[in-house]
Amino acid sequence: MTMDTPAGQGPKRVVIFDDDPVCRALHRAVVEECVPGVVVVEADEGIRGMAAVMKHTPDLVLADLALPNIDGRRVVRELKAMPKVCHIPILVISSVRLGAIDVHPMQQGVFLVTKPVARDDLKSMIMQCLSVKRVVPGFEPSILRGEIYCVFDQQAMAFALGTDWRCQLEVLGLFVALADERLRVLDQVRLMRLPHFESRTEVHGMLGSARVVGANRLSYRLAALVRAIEEDDLMLIELYALEAKDALEAAVAAVRGHMDSISREASVEILDRIRARQDDPGKRIGEV
Structure with a gap:
């Protein structure tokens, strides 16, 4: 069994972020005592921890607030803004005063405790978090189904473009044709080679067409990239620009496949219209 198995299948999975190796070891031991056979992934700072959560979609995240490179409050906000992982409960264990995290803790599945915490209390909190139903009020159920x-x-796409295959082919074709240039722009954004105003403008344009x-996956990554640019967070700009590039390449491949399908269906439709016109020469093709 690999760590890429979807959450809810196979053993429980937990991601622990803490820059203190002693605290990580303690939290791992408590988690393993609570959940026999659990798979634990550790991260010593926020960016690696967020990447681990995105990769492994665990059943629970244990996070410190005082993290290197990115504040733990920001980690919580970012994870709760990502549709793929927003349903995962987060247990914040920190010696730092908790303060505002900008999410409603219990409604959004964020649980807060302050170090030091008694081992039995921590075990109870972990078990409580793991028993939380993985639904986030305020989000459509379709997000939880992955749609x-x-x-x-x-x-x-059909909602925005309508069902006319000519319109779909024209707009989707333009999206594909612009992909290489937009990949280059994302590289420039990632490497900070554009002024922030220009980066934000370019990414906003991509977001609209996505x-x-x-x-949709590209849309979410671009929206996160816009926020990182607005907040001048260089590490998240790099992270989200890379994720947006991957999402753009995946979207182009999917759109190409859909365009091929439309073209095949359109060819059949046109042939049917031509045959119908041959049967009744008095009708124009568009009237059939």
């Missing part, structure tokens, strides 16, 4: 986070949502064609 909103899919690479290419044909229903969203939403129009139903490239």
